[in-house]
Amino acid sequence: MEQLLLDLFSKYPAGKKEGLIPILQEIQEEKGSLTGEILTAVAQHLELPVNKVYGVAAFYNQFLFRPHGAFHIQVCDGTGCHLGGSVSLLTAVEKFLKIKAGNTSRDGQFSLEAVPCMGACDQSPVISINGERYPRINEEELRKIIGVIKEKKV
Amino acid sequence: MTGSGTPKLTEFLVEKVVKNYSGIYDKSTAELLSRVRREKLSQPAIFIGMGSCGITAGADKTLKAVETYLTENKIKADIIKVGCMGLCSAEPLLDVQLPGKTRLSFANATAGKVDDLLNSVFHHTLPHDNILGQYRFHGHEEWPGITSLEELPFFGLQYRMVLKNTGIISPEDIHDYLARGGYKSLFKTVLNYTPEKVCEIVEQSELRGRAGGGYLTGRKWLVALETGSDQKYLICNADESDPGAYMDRTLLEGDPHRVIEGIAIAAYAIGAKKAYIYLRSDYKRAIVILRDAIRQARECGFLGENIFGSGFNLTVQISQGAGAFVCGEETALIASLEGGRGIPREKPPFPAEKGLLGRPTVVNNIETLANVPAILENGPAWFKAIGTKTSKGTKVICISGKGVRTGVVEVPMGTRLIDIVNTLAGGIKNGKQLKAVLLGGPSGVFVPPQDLETEIGFDTLQEIGAGIGIGGMVLLDEETCMVSLSKYFMEFLQKESCGKCIPCREGTKRMLEILEGITRRPREESSHETLERFKGVVQLENLAEVIRDTSLCGLGQNAPGPVLSSLKWFREEYEEHIFDRRCAAGVCHDLRTFFIDVDLCNGCNICQRKCPENAIIGTVKMPHFIIENKCTGCGICFDSCKFNAIYFK
Numbered sequence: 001m002e003q004l005l006l007d008l009f010s011k012y013p014a015g016k017k018e019g020l021i022p023i024l025q026e027i028q029e030e031k032g033s034l035t036g037e038i039l040t041a042v043a044q045h046l047e048l049p050v051n052k053v054y055g056v057a058a059f060y061n062q063f064l065f066r067p068h069g070a071f072h073i074q075v076c077d078g079t080g081c082h083l084g085g086s087v088s089l090l091t092a093v094e095k096f097l098k099i100k101a102g103n104t105s106r107d108g109q110f111s112l113e114a115v116p117c118m119g120a121c122d123q124s125p126v127i128s129i130n131g132e133r134y135p136r137i138n139e140e141e142l143r144k145i146i147g148v149i150k151e152k153k154v
Numbered sequence: 155m156t157g158s159g160t161p162k163l164t165e166f167l168v169e170k171v172v173k174n175y176s177g178i179y180d181k182s183t184a185e186l187l188s189r190v191r192r193e194k195l196s197q198p199a200i201f202i203g204m205g206s207c208g209i210t211a212g213a214d215k216t217l218k219a220v221e222t223y224l225t226e227n228k229i230k231a232d233i234i235k236v237g238c239m240g241l242c243s244a245e246p247l248l249d250v251q252l253p254g255k256t257r258l259s260f261a262n263a264t265a266g267k268v269d270d271l272l273n274s275v276f277h278h279t280l281p282h283d284n285i286l287g288q289y290r291f292h293g294h295e296e297w298p299g300i301t302s303l304e305e306l307p308f309f310g311l312q313y314r315m316v317l318k319n320t321g322i323i324s325p326e327d328i329h330d331y332l333a334r335g336g337y338k339s340l341f342k343t344v345l346n347y348t349p350e351k352v353c354e355i356v357e358q359s360e361l362r363g364r365a366g367g368g369y370l371t372g373r374k375w376l377v378a379l380e381t382g383s384d385q386k387y388l389i390c391n392a393d394e395s396d397p398g399a400y401m402d403r404t405l406l407e408g409d410p411h412r413v414i415e416g417i418a419i420a421a422y423a424i425g426a427k428k429a430y431i432y433l434r435s436d437y438k439r440a441i442v443i444l445r446d447a448i449r450q451a452r453e454c455g456f457l458g459e460n461i462f463g464s465g466f467n468l469t470v471q472i473s474q475g476a477g478a479f480v481c482g483e484e485t486a487l488i489a490s491l492e493g494g495r496g497i498p499r500e501k502p503p504f505p506a507e508k509g510l511l512g513r514p515t516v517v518n519n520i521e522t523l524a525n526v527p528a529i530l531e532n533g534p535a536w537f538k539a540i541g542t543k544t545s546k547g548t549k550v551i552c553i554s555g556k557g558v559r560t561g562v563v564e565v566p567m568g569t570r571l572i573d574i575v576n577t578l579a580g581g582i583k584n585g586k587q588l589k590a591v592l593l594g595g596p597s598g599v600f601v602p603p604q605d606l607e608t609e610i611g612f613d614t615l616q617e618i619g620a621g622i623g624i625g626g627m628v629l630l631d632e633e634t635c636m637v638s639l640s641k642y643f644m645e646f647l648q649k650e651s652c653g654k655c656i657p658c659r660e661g662t663k664r665m666l667e668i669l670e671g672i673t674r675r676p677r678e679e680s681s682h683e684t685l686e687r688f689k690g691v692v693q694l695e696n697l698a699e700v701i702r703d704t705s706l707c708g709l710g711q712n713a714p715g716p717v718l719s720s721l722k723w724f725r726e727e728y729e730e731h732i733f734d735r736r737c738a739a740g741v742c743h744d745l746r747t748f749f750i751d752v753d754l755c756n757g758c759n760i761c762q763r764k765c766p767e768n769a770i771i772g773t774v775k776m777p778h779f780i781i782e783n784k785c786t787g788c789g790i791c792f793d794s795c796k797f798n799a800i801y802f803k
Contacts, residue, residue: 020493021476025435046493059495059652061477062435078397079596079628080554082642116479116646117397118436120210121554122242122561133210 004030005041015047024057032067069104069111071149073097074128077114080121089125090114092139096146109150160329163190164454167332172341173462190333192251193291198231198276201249201257203321205238205407206439207400207561211245212264219268220248229276237408239321241308242561244286247321250275256296257289259303307577308559313540313566315548316524320408325443328450331411337456339530340418344464349379352423356526359534360546365391365482365519366594366623366708368545368612371526374516377506378424381514386426389491389510390417392433392520393475393482396595397646399552399626402520404562406433406440409524410447414470416523418456419530421468424516428469431520432487435474444472479650483707484509484517486652497652498707519624521550541567545611553579555628556586565610572606579629586631590723594623596643597712600636600719619719621712635741636720636727641669643716651709658710661701665717668694672731673742675787691732695721746787746802752777754799761791761800 008026012019023042028034034057043053057063075081075090090112094100097110104111120126123135127142134145167190170183179187188194200220204213217233224231239247244261248271251257260271261284274281280297287303288296303309314320323330331337343352357372378386390413394402406413413431421429433441448470451457459467473491480486481496488510490496509515525547529537538546545567554560557579565574575581575588582588590600599620601608608618615621630639648662668690676684698714698721705711721728730736737745750761750770755777762770762778769785772778780791780800792800 017493018491021490022474025474025476052494056493056495059478063476079592079626079642080398080560082397082639083555083628083630083634116395117400120207121398121400121552122207123210123245124554126210135210135212 078117084124203247213246215265364521635739
């Protein structure tokens with residue numbers, strides 16, 4: 001078994017259900033997504049049925065079963081940003097990157113997500129690329145930013 | 155003054171300030187205190203608002219620019235990272251204080267402006283713009299001709315009790331909080347009061363839960379205290395996922411020790427040895443600051459074993475929410491902490507009797523807990539003097555949307571909504587008219603302008619059918635489409651519904667479908683769909699009432715709020731969408747009607763070729779024309795026209 005899982009299992013005691021979400025969060029943070037094998041291993045450690053573990057992982061927005069792209073673009077669609085025009089911003093990015101919100105591009109470079117609220121409502125609309133935030137953004141600026149990123153593909 | 159390198163200072167502050175009941179200090183203590191509080195400076199101090207909102211606006215770049223400026227000009231100065239002082243629309247905020255002078259505050263201090271601003275301050279010439287105001291303080295020489303911050307409309311109406319230190323002190327250094335009387339209440343409480351007495355004091359103060367329910371906090375604590383159990387828990391609910399509100403984050407990033415002190419007092423009052431802070435995992439910065447604050451509090455002996463020698467033990471653990479709106483509900487939150495899906499359960503039994511792992515558990519909102527230290531410090535009578543007859547104290551409110559100023563404010567209960575809109579927010583941006591105010595997040599209620607005379611309070615707002623919720627306030631201007639906005643909230647709630655009870659799971663879905671039907675053109679005029687759509691509209695109000703009355707938890711019960719209130723106040727807008735198929739605001743894309751401006755169209759033929767419905771006719775090099783009956787309003791022609799000849803109504 002992987003070192004990461006072993007470390008986590010020594011940190012969170014076996015059979016204690018309370019550890020489930022923190023364990024999944026740490027794996028998610030480290031690996032970017034969850035897989036069937038990981039869920040099975042976690043279930044065995046916590047002495048839970050795998051379907052329960054899957055149920056929990058599927059319930060929360062934080063857990064993913066497909067990893068994000070190299071550039072993860074989050075467009076805030078909270079109330080403030082919604083009023084500030086985040087919908088047209090989102091459709092513009094969708095068209096530009098040719099992917100729909102919630103998907104990852106085929107080459108694994110870009111993923112796009114509409115998120116409920118980033119808590120920066122005063123500077124709407126806000127987007128975040130790999131955690132870096134861009135406030136009060138418009139379509140044109142966004143195109144430029146993404147254009148720059150496309151150039152320096154990883 | 156950094157946190158870890160000064161154990162002597164910590165010891166001194168704990169002995170001389172925290173453990174001093176009277177608040178009267180000898181000369182050397184007073185001298186040291188004024189230095190820790192930065193009232194007396196030996197070198198200039200520069201404060202930068204480094205809350206998440208500040209960083210989004212570019213505060214980290216401002217910080218770098220300040221550092222470069224200081225090294226280049228060989229000026230020695232302290233740089234202090236503070237939280238957000240609430241005026242988020244003016245971020246990044248930069249304050250400069252020279253020894254002996256008042257603290258000056260600059261708005262919109264982006265990295266490019268730093269050199270000019272600091273130059274003018276250090277050369278004692280007044281900078282021309284960007285000045286917000288100055289902090290007036292006795293004994294400090296004032297900058298001439300600059301208004302005091304308290305005189306600004308944004309601060310004049312506020313009563314900052316919970317947010318007293320936010321944006322002023324460093325959240326990363328416990329000394330800042332200690333020097334301002336921090337942890338004194340905890341010391342007084344654990345050594346002088348029995349848990350029963352603490353519950354009594356808090357009940358006497360009539361502090362009510364700030365998360366919307368408005369239950370008396372002291373009474374809730376008493377229930378938990380009186381329920382016998384080997385283990386009890388306290389949970390601080392900071393799972394703030396309302397789109398459009400971020401006061402919890404502001405508080406945690408600006409003054410984390412106030413929250414920790416409140417938690418410690420509450421845990422003592424109910425007899426809990428373990429406390430959880432349930433926090434959104436997206437709030438990375440708040441988590442880092444809070445984790446560090448807990449470590450510092452533990453090192454000082456305010457948390458851990460045998461606190462102040464009283465025999466009271468407490469561990470505080472941060473628990474990160476995994477992103478589910480419903481987990482703001484207390485029983486769902488508990489289910490999530492237990493490692494399950496965040497699904498609420500029926501009450502009673504209330505968590506205060508049977509909560510986390512079957513033990514008595516008190517779930518308090520973070521703002522409620524942040525009120526507690528001040529109540530214990532000044533007594534219940536002092537607290538009761540603030541506010542109205544039935545609602546005591548203050549309320550932290552997050553203003554967002556179309557206001558001139560947006561941000562986080564704290565006002566005494568009883569403040570009129572109209573004053574918040576006009577004075578604090580400064581009216582509506584771009585000289586537009588106010589259409590309505592949304593109170594209480596996605597499951598809140600639209601308040602029309604004629605009801606804005608209402609005072610903030612649990613009961614007064616209930617009279618107009620609204621509630622303060624956790625304190626989100628969204629200002630809407632005349633260009634807002636109420637139907638589209640109600641649909642947006644319904645979409646959010648439908649996604650976040652946990653799926654346990656049928657009214658919420660099925661009802662929100664059906665309501666969303668009806669709203670989608672209203673904001674879309676029918677495929678064919680004569681079809682079955684038109685009839686279905688009309689039937690839906692007739693049922694919308696009934697359905698909303700059933701969901702409100704029969705759902706299990708607050709999410710479902712409040713879900714129809716935006717629809718019901720917009721139907722009540724803006725019914726004509728729904729009618730316009732349904733009968734005229736027109737969205738006056740132009741927000742509902744499917745209802746747009748496109749036209750071609752014959753003067754601008756040069757007949758390039760692109761739109762005609764792109765139109766999927768063949769609704770555009772015309773010959774090359776001649777102006778084209780759109781057949782209205784055939785047009786589905788997809789907007790492809792609008793996007794593809796290179797001459798801006800296509801417009802919509």
